[in-house]
Amino acid sequence: MISVQAWSDAHLLWDFQQMHHEPRPCSVGVGLGSHDLGVADVTADLYRRGMMPLIVFTGATSRTTRERMPRGEAEHYRERALELGVPADAVLVEPNARNTGENIRFSRSLLAERGVDVSSVLLVSKPYEERRAHATARKLWPEVEFVSASAPMTLAEYVDSIQDTRLVLDMLVGAQQRLLIYPEQGFMIRQEIPESVAAAYDRLCGEGFTSRLVPTS
Known part of the structure; x- marks a missing residue:
């Protein structure tokens, strides 16, 4: 009890752990992998609302997602977003990150490799991970503006x-x-x-x- x-x-x-940002159009959306497919749902909804032209889903597997998401968190997120109508060419997959710092660093590297110019990122996470993700992103990618988003629950x-x-x-x-x-x-x-x-x-x-x-x- x-x-x-x-x-x-x-x-x-x-x-406190939510940033209470108002979503606005950004260069790219980054959906942080976890056990919660709701992150993919929110990211797909933001894409359909015109908040970003490109999505990166990032995440490998963890002890809590290994059985539920055997192909990796980012890949399961991608599949969910495609089911929700996001076109395949609007989604990049970063399949190796195993923590929030790697989510940011590996997504940044992937976007640089693809030649994507990034000035702002719509950072999508679980509700209670907004502040942690935002603080990590600002440390590791300080020249970019981050807008936090999660399911409004x-x-x-x-x-x-x-x-x-x-x-x-x-x-x-x-x-x-x-x-x-x-x-x-x-x-x-x-x-x-x-x-x-x-x-x-x-x-x-x-x-x-x-x-x-x-x-x-």
């Missing part, structure tokens, strides 16, 4: 789609930890963390929502 306090704290993290709607409340809260806590520790390691830009968000993170850790934390020692 999830306590009222934990649910309230999770809402604080959910809201409430926390309750996302939990309902995953059907595992504890897992979602664990993922929120894991994403927040990375925002705290990765700037020190040079993986992303540093951001100010509101005291209320930091306190919510500490309380959730104290309640045991820690399965997605990375070791720090």
Whole structure:
């Protein structure tokens, strides 16, 4: 049973981890691979709305996607986008990235190899990965403007789609930890963390929502 306090704290993290950008036309869209095919759905919708002329789907497989996406996250995303009406020549696949930093670096290299001029990127991710992805992208590709996007869902709607409340809260806590520790390691830009968000993170850790934390020692 999830306590009222934990649910309230999770809402604080959910809201903070989104960038609250308004989608606008960009040079290219980059869909970050994960277990969530909804990222491909959002990217395809943005393409149909004229937000970008070209899409890069990036991602290999991970322990959470190996069985569900055996051909790789990026390839499954591409297949989904084609089902939704995106033309094949508007989609590039980057099949090797295994973390957010590689998503950005490998997508950048692929676009450079193809001679695509990039001044802005519509960066599409899971809702709770927006801030982490944005901070990583700004560190690794600083000359480009990034606009973040994800499925417009409430926390309750996302939990309902995953059907595992504890897992979602664990993922929120894991994403927040990375925002705290990765700037020190040079993986992303540093951001100010509101005291209320930091306190919510500490309380959730104290309640045991820690399965997605990375070791720090």
